[in-house]
Amino acid sequence: MARQIGEVILDLQNVSLSFGGVNALIDISFDVREHEVRAIIGPNGAGKSSMLNVINGVYRPQAGEIILRGEHFRQMNPYKAASAGIARTFQNIALFKGMSVLDNIMTGRSLKMKANIFQQAFRTGVAKREELEHRAKVEEIIDFLEIQHIRKTPVGRLPYGLQKRVDLARALAMEPQILLLDEPMAGMNIEEKQDMSRFILDVNDQMGTTIVLIEHDMGVVMDISDRVVVLDYGKKIGDGSPDEVRGNPEVISAYLGASH
């Protein structure tokens, strides 16, 4: 399936966020088009993760608007964002440590499972059928990410790279339209990075998922993203194709330091 970048699906306008006196995001606007891979880069503390937290409603911005498929939101909340098809992974893996890989991924189906608590307690036909249907779907994702061998393992016992993959699997289980990835390759070795890049591109390509990605590895970012937005100290200092961004003098100075 050829990937066709579509219309703007998510548009952030003049978003500002502060914690007490610290301005985490200052008047930031950028858009994300359907089916594209959009990267957010910037030095540490630039406000990249805060940006994702604003998009899926963990943080409430003081100013600005979030426009999702033409619908205007002053602020999101996590439940609304999840219902609207926004999933995310976390920088410091936020898996459910006490649960198996399978259960972790199954939680990603929570919004789609409708059996009520009584049907579940008595495990009536509805609940049983639903559990099986969603298990089948989850198994597809497990196959896709090649983690069949660890499906029954408690996630706490897995090495870091696999935990990252389970985190991605859990997000994919939501069948999201927009997937926010917060440093999916941080702390990985080159092979793991290659695997993860491949998975991200496959998700984008095969499922048509729009991807917003934070990443520090410039090689990866330049290779896989369609457009890049650059933040520094909460301000947007660059936006465009990887090549444009690479040539932007402000970006260069933010990363390498300006000559005085």
Add this chain to the structure above:
Amino acid sequence: MIYRENGQFKTSYAADQQIFPILQDRWAILGILVFAFVAVPLLADEYLFRAILIPFLILSLAALGVNLLVGYCGQITLGAGAFMAVGAYAAYNFFVRVDDMPLLAALLLGGATSAAVGVVFGVPSLRVRGLYLAVATLAAQFFWDWAFLRIKWFTNDSSSGSVSVSNLSAFGWDLESPTDVYLFCLLILVVFALLAKNMTRGAIGRQWMAIRDMDVAAEVIGIRPMYAKLSAFAVSSFFLGVAGGLWGFVHLGAWEPAAFSLDRSFQLLFMVIIGGLGSIMGSFFGAAFIVILPIFLNQMLPWLGDLVGVSISTAGVSHAEIMIFGALIVFFLIVEPHGIARLWSTAKEKLRLWPFPH
């Protein structure tokens, strides 16, 4: 028979998702059930029923309720005793105020009342967690202790909150002899344990555990913390309410608020911590440990004393019992902070690979 799952291939997700996926486990549980339902009534005497088995069954049910809330949903509570009390007194009111109220219906309605009360007292969990929540649930304990002592309507105008019931029967089955009471409690416990297992292995259980393990991530996935937490409070209080009703109706027969004091709340919390948080099996282990061990020590100590030629006075035995019991709790928590259930599952895992662990 060797405990091993080799060669037991699952060909459908349904087969993979059953409660006991290993064949040997299924036989073992069947054996235990047959033993509990058939052999125990034939073998046990009245003392065993009244002093050990019936309290064990009822407190297992209560521990199960606490475990759903504390172990699965991660919301700590010190108000377990209060919810038992609410269940017991609500069941009492339904029983004496409504004509021809069947016992089982009264118990379930008591549980339902307790669930509703649990939801109300669970509201602080939306804002506070950990120790602060524990203190907030303590309010439930103090409030209901006071209410059943002072508000006469709850206790049908009896003095000092003491009430009694008699001539109990369910479906034409007289619950007079200890054997009948035992079987009645066992039946309820088995059904409730199955319900608890179904919930914890289903979507709602995953939501509870998700909230317990990482609430921000759970929210981002689309789990509503309010629904998950309050449903855990409701289900937990329902279990506790039914257990409280059983404790009052069929175990004590006559009771006053002191039967469900703060001590009871602590006892239940200790049960799930020692037994294993987040484990159905752990609730049973914990209840067994706390109910049976002191009695066992009480019986064993004089005998051990005789063995080494020392006679221990009755007072000495009860002091020693408390000391040894306390020491054992400390020992267990140091050796295995995840409770007896974890020891059990480690042993099972070892056994699955035995004798070739590599």
